[in-house]
Amino acid sequence: MNRKEVEPLNDLQRLTLHRRELHKIPELSKTLPKTKAYIKSVLDALDCQIIEVLESGVCAYFDRGKETTIAYRADMDALPVTEVNVCDYASTHQGRMHACGHDAHSAVLLGFAQYVDTQKELPHNVLCVFQPAEETTGGAKDICETGIFQKYNVSRVFGLHLWPFIDAGKIASKSGPMMPRSSEITIEVFGRSSHATAPEKGIDALFIASQYIQQLYDAHRAGMRPNPTPEERTIIQICKMESGTARNVISGYSTLLGTMRAFSDEDFAGLVQLLEDTAQRLSVEYGCRITAEHSEGYPPVVNDPALYQSLLPALRQGLDYEEMPIPAMISEDYSFYGLEVPSVFFFLGTGTGIALHSNNFDFDEKILVQGLEMYKLLLRQ
Amino acid sequence: MNRKEVEPLNDLQRLTLHRRELHKIPELSKTLPKTKAYIKSVLDALDCQIIEVLESGVCAYFDRGKETTIAYRADMDALPVTEVNVCDYASTHQGRMHACGHDAHSAVLLGFAQYVDTQKELPHNVLCVFQPAEETTGGAKDICETGIFQKYNVSRVFGLHLWPFIDAGKIASKSGPMMPRSSEITIEVFGRSSHATAPEKGIDALFIASQYIQQLYDAHRAGMRPNPTPEERTIIQICKMESGTARNVISGYSTLLGTMRAFSDEDFAGLVQLLEDTAQRLSVEYGCRITAEHSEGYPPVVNDPALYQSLLPALRQGLDYEEMPIPAMISEDYSFYGLEVPSVFFFLGTGTGIALHSNNFDFDEKILVQGLEMYKLLLRQ
Structure with missing residues (x-):
């Protein structure tokens, strides 16, 4: 034409x-x-x-x-x-x-x-x-x-x-x-709300979420190779968090949104394990449901x-x-x-x-x- | 009439x-x-x-x-x-x-x-x-x-x-x-956002806020009297948190909302000190501004x-x-x-x-x- x-x-x-x-x-x-x-x-x-x-x-x-x-x-x-x-x-x-x-x-x-x-x-x-x-x-x-x-x-x-x-x-x-492979991660903490003055009646989803972040990062740091090459570097990062409904009601629910990056399938599987282990550990410790989901992303x-x-x-x-x-x-x-x-x-x-x-x-x-x-x-x- | x-x-x-x-x-x-x-x-x-x-x-x-x-x-x-x-x-x-x-x-x-x-x-x-x-x-x-x-x-x-x-x-x-005296508390963390894959360029306001909660509660627990009477009990509780704008951008700003209760002016002053000391300590550690405000509430x-x-x-x-x-x-x-x-x-x-x-x-x-x-x-x- x-x-x-x-x-x-x-x-x-x-x-x-x-x-x-x-x-x-x-x-x-x-x-x-x-x-x-x-x-x-x-x-x-x-x-x-x-x-x-x-x-x-x-x-x-x-x-x-x-x-x-x-x-x-x-x-x-x-x-x-x-x-x-x-x-x-x-x-x-x-x-x-x-x-x-x-x-x-x-x-x-x-x-x-x-x-x-x-x-x-x-x-x-x-x-x-x-x-x-x-x-x-x-x-x-x-x-x-x-x-x-x-x-x-x-x-x-x-x-x-x-x-x-x-x-x-x-x-x-x-x-x-x-x-790297890039994966979207979503963690949800299902606690139980109660009045701020009766914390013993609640399960504080905000505190547990903050524990999750600390423990996840600590475990990630502990598992890093010494002096990693750029290709051995992995990223696990929580970037957005919402928790609670009012300043005087203990939060019954938290969401954490973030992202992970890894250059090998082995490293990626390691990050997924960290996500899930941290959820499992805190779930047992606090007697509440915690879900940790991730997308497969692109290799x-x-x-x-x-x-x-x-x-x-x-x-x-x-x-x-x-x-x-x-x-x-x-x-x-x-x-x-x-x-x-x-x-x-x-x-x-x-x-x-x-x-x-x-x-x-x-x-x-x-x-x-x-x-x-x-x-x-x-x-x- | x-x-x-x-x-x-x-x-x-x-x-x-x-x-x-x-x-x-x-x-x-x-x-x-x-x-x-x-x-x-x-x-x-x-x-x-x-x-x-x-x-x-x-x-x-x-x-x-x-x-x-x-x-x-x-x-x-x-x-x-x-x-x-x-x-x-x-x-x-x-x-x-x-x-x-x-x-x-x-x-x-x-x-x-x-x-x-x-x-x-x-x-x-x-x-x-x-x-x-x-x-x-x-x-x-x-x-x-x-x-x-x-x-x-x-x-x-x-x-x-x-x-x-x-x-x-x-x-x-x-x-x-x-x-008790009841006081509303508001903590703001002013970090700096960056892409999730370049954390070294940012100051992670979400992580710092989660540290704030941990350190505040740890310090509160450490300062408690042994076997307090009900009138010696104090409460400091963060109930609502928001941080970050997207799952792949490191959070540049966090807010924490909560409440405090104390039955004496001395205990109340102690809680205020915890709030401010924790903000000051993390502000120095991470090189960012953290404000911790509280209402006077009713005696x-x-x-x-x-x-x-x-x-x-x-x-x-x-x-x-x-x-x-x-x-x-x-x-x-x-x-x-x-x-x-x-x-x-x-x-x-x-x-x-x-x-x-x-x-x-x-x-x-x-x-x-x-x-x-x-x-x-x-x-x-």
């Missing part, structure tokens, strides 16, 4: 067009009809096999007659955030915004698909994966479960994410653990060390590349791909310092060209 | 009439125009000197030509409670209710004034004090500051309060401390031991009387009168178990006759 119009654009113009068209139409979670339609409209003009997966996912397979396939992944979904930026490509969907850069990720992958379309001789076949529901239910897992990686004999996966805390256009990654993002090392010389030579000294503490469902095949994930710097998920998130689209260049480079390794 | 109509009523009918008329028109705090008008309408028919004090207070002085005067006090104000009782004398003021029995206290004192009016030969003059703002700002203190006790040479004061936890019509009191209600002992034989002989084994843990601004002259305060049982301030508070008006009989008995001692 509009291939004739698009082709004369240079990379920056093309990537900017894709990003802005997607930025205008942010959609949430699994249901992304406009986003999918835009992506398909671009892919339809290319010589590739289009595979629709799940409700809104789209894959493009470029068969170059090779045994193995490299997969590239972009996430598609936006956030329930009201954009404050004023510009002609601002969100047209009230209360929804691409505030986490998934518009950029999809734009780079669309531009890359357009590039691959022009390269008939390549060392691998290419599978471009446009994935829904990164922010919500972990669409990556659903993609994996379709068996598409097996079907196309995918041997490695790459992906990228904008990152506000490195220079604009810079690429960064590291070997091994890059992001840690772990870059395959062998694959990473094999790429490193080319990354350093061909790109403005820096190796991350320590992992980032965000989480990503990209980790599910790494459980299937060797994978590496990359950060692409915005240089703005504007945090992901901010209602004023934005960036200079010139950086998208660096993302595209990296994808091209990875194609030849 | 309606003296001719009222006189034929017996005590129960008269007390019930007063109580129900007052129950229909609950008013709050210092501004009690309808309540004052009703009380004055009854007193106007009597041979006494009416003294209006403060905005809504009323006193009736019966001069019997004696050197000293006995004062009797009733509180007049109601509560911001919506009555759920359905009866023909239910509150006609939406959202306001005599849920603490002040209608009963005023009814007994009105009935007593009517009785005194018939007794021209008495061992003392009599001053009936109808006092506003017991529930709010401590109207008793304002009454004392008018100098009315000095003006009429008041030598002793009596008062009563309904009490749901003894048998209907039973009278109870004790020598010495009967109710403890302390019955004059000599006066009480002098009354005890008559109370036991003439009434269904029981001595309280331990103090009650409520508070009352009646305590201010005891700082002026020897005083004793009494409980009058409702026998219902329905707590003061409940929206279904009620009682059998027959008990009011027992209150009146006690006031008559005290008049002759």
